[in-house]
Amino acid sequence: MATRSGGDAGFRPAWSLAPPATVTARGTQRAVPNVPFGQSRASPGYAPPVASHSPGAGGRPPDVRLRRLRTDELSACELYAIRALLAAAFGTDEDERFTDDDWEHAVGGMHVVLDRGGEIVAHAAVVERRLEVDGRPLRTGYVEAVATAPTHQRTGLGTRLMRDVASYLADHFPLGALGTGSHGFYERLGWLTWRGPSSVRTATGERRTPDEDGYIMVLPTPTSPPLDLSSPISCEWRAGDVW
Ligand SMILES: CC(C)(COP(=O)(O)OP(=O)(O)OC[C@H]1O[C@@H](n2cnc3c(N)ncnc32)[C@H](O)[C@@H]1OP(=O)(O)O)[C@@H](O)C(=O)NCCC(=O)NCCS
Numbered sequence: 001m002a003t004r005s006g007g008d009a010g011f012r013p014a015w016s017l018a019p020p021a022t023v024t025a026r027g028t029q030r031a032v033p034n035v036p037f038g039q040s041r042a043s044p045g046y047a048p049p050v051a052s053h054s055p056g057a058g059g060r061p062p063d064v065r066l067r068r069l070r071t072d073e074l075s076a077c078e079l080y081a082i083r084a085l086l087a088a089a090f091g092t093d094e095d096e097r098f099t100d101d102d103w104e105h106a107v108g109g110m111h112v113v114l115d116r117g118g119e120i121v122a123h124a125a126v127v128e129r130r131l132e133v134d135g136r137p138l139r140t141g142y143v144e145a146v147a148t149a150p151t152h153q154r155t156g157l158g159t160r161l162m163r164d165v166a167s168y169l170a171d172h173f174p175l176g177a178l179g180t181g182s183h184g185f186y187e188r189l190g191w192l193t194w195r196g197p198s199s200v201r202t203a204t205g206e207r208r209t210p211d212e213d214g215y216i217m218v219l220p221t222p223t224s225p226p227l228d229l230s231s232p233i234s235c236e237w238r239a240g241d242v243w
Helices: 076-090 100-106 155-173 183-187
Strands: 066-071 110-116 120-134 135-147 175-179 198-202 205-206 216-219 233-236
Touching: 076 100, 076 110, 076 120, 076 135, 076 205, 100 120, 100 135, 110 155, 120 155, 120 175, 135 155, 155 175, 155 183, 183 216
Parallel strands: 135 175, 198 233
Antiparallel strands: 066 110, 110 120, 120 135, 120 233, 175 216, 198 205
């Protein structure tokens, strides 16, 4: 099964690169250089990153900055940092770990990034897919690679991130969707669990994906058609997890 990046040994876009081999799941925030791309630590104006929970000037915690950036607007350093953050957040368990395919699914669209004191602490991506609901094609903002750095979880960053994702989806797509086992986190934010049967559309026809039933969530937007959550839903095929 070919992956999107397979077969071309020549060109390697920055987002196809794995984090440095020295980056470990829990040590990523320290191991990844937090230097803006094009600068060195000796560059004038470069300020070293603030440690995760260190107070900023005057004892206040450093402000959290939210940015929306397309993949090609992220620097190589930022892409490394995001990928390392995802590796750390999803952990090393074989079923949960963040794979190369997962990364391929997360690039090519819009990223919402939160950073605090110069350190990227939360991330989500929205890529365009074509879902079919009861046979009707719907241009969908599909949310991938949602994570908060382990040291910053349960401090509201994921909520802030997903509120902005919802606003982006509302402005650009007739439907938002994602696949998850963390329904509680998304339900609080208006996401709905799809109850109908799921499938994938392949070159040889539609195939049921029964293991995904109940794991797909959708976010209606102002331009959504009426949705029957118990109707069939399908996605186009892709390498790795199709949903
Ligand atoms: C899921 C995740 C992104 C949440 O980010 P976060 O910054 O910790 O979220 P918040 O602090 O905004 O959480 C707010 C509330 O959401 C709920 N919540 C948080 N994480 C949750 C989870 N994993 N499952 C279910 N509910 C969750 C809780 O009610 C929490 O409130 P509380 O802390 O008062 O109990 C984060 O736990 C994470 O990165 N997990 C690992 C990667 C992952 O599973 N990503 C999502 C896969 S689709």
